[in-house]
Amino acid sequence: MKFFLDTANLEEIREAVSWGVISGVTTNPSLYAKTGGTLAGYEDHMRAICAVCDGLPVSAESCADTTEGMIEDGRRFARIAPNIVAKLPVCTEALAATHALAQEGISVNMTLVFTVPQALLAARAGARYISPFVGRFDDIAEDGVEQLSNVCAAIHNYDFGHEVEIIGASIRTPNHITQAALMGCDIATVPFAALKKAVKHPLTDRGLASFLEDWKKVEQA
Numbered sequence: 132m133k134f135f136l137d138t139a140n141l142e143e144i145r146e147a148v149s150w151g152v153i154s155g156v157t158t159n160p161s162l163y164a165k166t167g168g169t170l171a172g173y174e175d176h177m178r179a180i181c182a183v184c185d186g187l188p189v190s191a192e193s194c195a196d197t198t199e200g201m202i203e204d205g206r207r208f209a210r211i212a213p214n215i216v217a218k219l220p221v222c223t224e225a226l227a228a229t230h231a232l233a234q235e236g237i238s239v240n241m242t243l244v245f246t247v248p249q250a251l252l253a254a255r256a257g258a259r260y261i262s263p264f265v266g267r268f269d270d271i272a273e274d275g276v277e278q279l280s281n282v283c284a285a286i287h288n289y290d291f292g293h294e295v296e297i298i299g300a301s302i303r304t305p306n307h308i309t310q311a312a313l314m315g316c317d318i319a320t321v322p323f324a325a326l327k328k329a330v331k332h333p334l335t336d337r338g339l340a341s342f343l344e345d346w347k348k349v350e351q352a
């Protein structure tokens with residue numbers, strides 16, 4: 132399973148990329164708003180992310196509500212950098228936009244996917260990536276991991292005539308990462324804080340502390 136970083140924060144992206152574990156970045160309007168960025172500065176910000184990511188796929192989300200608007204955003208985003216991916220919310224307008232953009236060679240990440248039919252339709256329309264959300268199911272007391280597993284099973288059953296990868300999104304915990312990997316999800320997009328949590332384990336900390344303590348004895352001997 133590959134890791135994408137789910138953030139628009141350049142410092143977080145620079146740090147995670149330096150760890151050598153990141154295969155892409157996903158952003159959304161909420162994540163961009165958190166950076167304090169402006170509408171006018173959006174394209175420059177995405178250009179900076181693409182530069183840090185040096186060819187890795189970077190998702191930029193359209194806020195258009197018509198097919199034409201989404202196609203126009205997809206084309207505009209594609210001019211920012213060759214590694215940009217147009218992120219579109221699953222709906223009929225976006226299916227049509229995905230179909231058109233895919234024919235132009237522009238990759239689409241279809242987002243806000245919660246069901247198997249939505250995922251199948253996204254793949255049929257030509258989406259390169261499909262993003263089923265996990266944590267938001269958990270938020271409403273449903274099992275997000277089970278829903279992601281259903282999408283993975285259904286999508287991996289078929290050949291859509293183009294490459295399709297499932298991005299487990301709305302990933303919040305190390306257990307979400309574990310479950311996504313065990314079910315064979317292609318990618319998990321993980322916020323920086325959750326990625327840092329995933330590196331840690333109390334037994335690792337305890338083991339390291341005891342190794343360092345014992346090393347002092349070696350130095351003193």
Ligand SMILES: O=C[C@H](O)COP(=O)(O)O
Pocket residue numbers: 137158159242264266267300301302303320
């Ligand atoms: O845009 C996709 C994000 O992965 C959503 O994550 P969230 O549910 O934690 O906001």
